[in-house]
Structure formats: structure tokens, C-alpha cells
């Protein structure tokens with residue numbers, strides 16, 4: 001699923017995730033890799049910009065290193081600013097800093113600034129030799145918004161989900177205490193309104209990036225299936241979940257973003273609890289549904305989620321995107337076409 005972040009750590013992690021998605025047989029083809037020699041970036045000839053992400057301040061380019069036939073991918077990413085005491089004492093600007101005025105208006109001045117080398121670092125990831133899979137993975141993909149009615153859900157989305165039987169093994173392992181048992185923060189064993197609360201795989205454990213996952217005990221596919229019979233479960237997750245976090249992490253419910261994803265990556269109902277100050281990927285309006293709104297919608301209209309249009313984004317080339325295309329739900333333009 002698409003991810004967005006203003007946080008360097010999350011960005012690096014999503015990069016790592018992308019790279020993990022390329023399977024070992026690809027990696028084993030590292031016959032003569034530039035990583036085995038003293039790397040000279042000046043010998044890198046850029047051939048194509050694969051993607052630019054202005055939000056994450058990333059540039060991904062394809063090219064070749066001198067003397068190498070196989071392509072390489074170079075990913076550059078601006079570094080996150082430090083916020084520690086050492087940095088505060090040392091300061092950011094010095095004699096070498098260059099500053100140019102762009103304009104000023106009243107008390108506001110806009111400048112272009114070129115800090116000295118130590119503040120100009122980039123995180124650089126180099127993939128060499130890069131396979132076609134790597135190139136596809138890092139290439140820009142057009143995004144499309146699907147406005148899914150319940151009829152579209154029943155006729156396109158659901159059959160696709162059922163025919164693809166995505167593995168929920170990791171969820172079942174947690175629910176049956178076969179995995180991550182020692183990580184469980186709280187468990188309510190009730191079959192109907194019970195749940196397990198544990199750290200999200202992505203959470204580094206720091207309070208500043210609190211990211212906790214709640215898995216319902218009951219098998220419910222997603223937000224789409226929720227109705228008034230699930231209100232006790234949803235209220236229990238919201239209320240008990242916030243109580244547990246208050247006691248353990250001293251964060252109040254008003255400091256938490258508690259939400260569900262639609263479409264989720266895994267079709268077993270789960271709720272995300274994250275620290276409001278932490279801008280985790282997937283919190284945007286085309287994907288995240290606050291639990292408070294979900295509960296309220298069902299309180300007003302018991303079968304709200306079997307009536308409402310739910311909007312979400314699919315990526316060009318996603319199998320689900322192709323299904324929507326085939327069924328006429330989406331018209332996809334060729335992203336290579338000049339507009």
C-alpha cells in the first residue's frame with residue numbers, strides 16, 4: 001500500500017520494506033557488484049529519473065557505473081534534522097554558510113541557504129546490479145481514486161479478495177499465541193468483543209513514534225463488514241485500548257490517532273493506535289477512518305458500511321486496479337503518454 005511520511009525513520013523503513021520485497025533469488029545474482037569496489041559516484045551516468053517524492057525529499061534514478069553494463073538504481077534522500085542538545089549547542093550555521101535573499105515583505109524574509117558540508121548530507125541507497133523487478137518497484141506509478149459502492153465491493157473487490165486468499169498466518173499466529181506472545185500488551189479473551197493489543201511491526205518502541213496494533217479476536221474482513229452488531233467490539237477496542245495506553249504510556253485518548261484502514265493490507269479487522277504527533281504512513285483521508293467516526297456512523301445508520309461509498313487509492317499495475325479497469329469501474333490512462 002502507498003506510504004507517506006515526513007519522518008526520516010519511517011521513510012528509510014519503507015525503503016527497506018520495498019527492498020525486502022525483492023526476493024533473494026534476485027539478490028543472489030550479484031555477480032560483479034559496485035559494492036565490492038571503491039565506489040566513485042562521479043562515474044555514475046544517470047539515464048532515467050524513476051521517481052521524485054517531494055514529500056519525502058527523495059530522488060530515485062537509474063543509471064550505469066563506468067565499466068559496468070548492468071543498470072544501477074541510486075536513491076537519494078535528504079536527511080532529517082537533528083534535535084538533540086549537542087546539535088543545539090553547536091548550532092547549524094557557521095562562517096561557511098551561504099545565504100541569498102529571495103524577497104522580503106514586512107517582517108517576513110525568504111532566503112536560499114547553502115549550509116556547510118556537515119549539514120548537507122544525504123542518505124544514499126545504491127542497488128547494483130538492479131533487476132527489472134527493482135526498476136519496476138522504484139518507478140513512478142500513477143495513483144487512481146476508486147469510489148467503491150457496496151455493489152462494486154460485492155461484484156469486484158470481494159470476489160478478488162476471496163479468490164486470492166491472502167495469507168493471514170501472522171495474524172492467526174498472534175491470536176493463537178504461537179507468535180509474538182511476549183509482546184502482547186493487553187488481551188481481552190471474549191469471543192465477540194475481545195482483542196489482542198501489541199506493538200506494530202514497524203514500531204521502534206520509542207514513545208515519540210508510538211504505533212500499536214489491535215487485532216480483533218473475531219474474523220471480520222474489514223470496515224466494509226462492520227454493522228451495529230460490532231458496536232460492543234469497536235467500543236471495547238476504543239475504550240479499553242485507550243485506558244491501557246494511558247496506564248502504560250501515559251498518553252491520553254486525545255493524544256492518540258485511533259483508526260482503521262480501508263483498503264487494509266490484511267483482511268482481518270485491526271485498529272491502529274498511534275501518537276498524534278507522529279505522522280505515520282497511511283493516515284491520509286483516502287485511507288484512514290477514525291474509530292470515533294466509524295462508531296458514530298454505525299450508531300446513526302446501523303448498516304452504514306453496507307451503504308456508503310468508500311473511497312481509496314489504487315496504484316497502476318496493482319492486480320486490484322486491473323480488476324477495476326476490467327469491470328469498467330476505473331478508466332486508467334497510460335502514464336507514459338505525454339499530457
Ligand code: G7M
Pocket residue numbers: 001170180198199200201202213260261263264265266282
Ligand atoms: O491497516 P494495514 O493493513 O495497512 O496495516 C497492517 C499493519 O500490520 C501494518 O502497520 C504492519 O506493520 C502490521 N504488521 C504486519 N505484519 C506482517 C505484522 C506482524 O507480523 N506483526 C505485527 N506486530 N504487526 C504486523
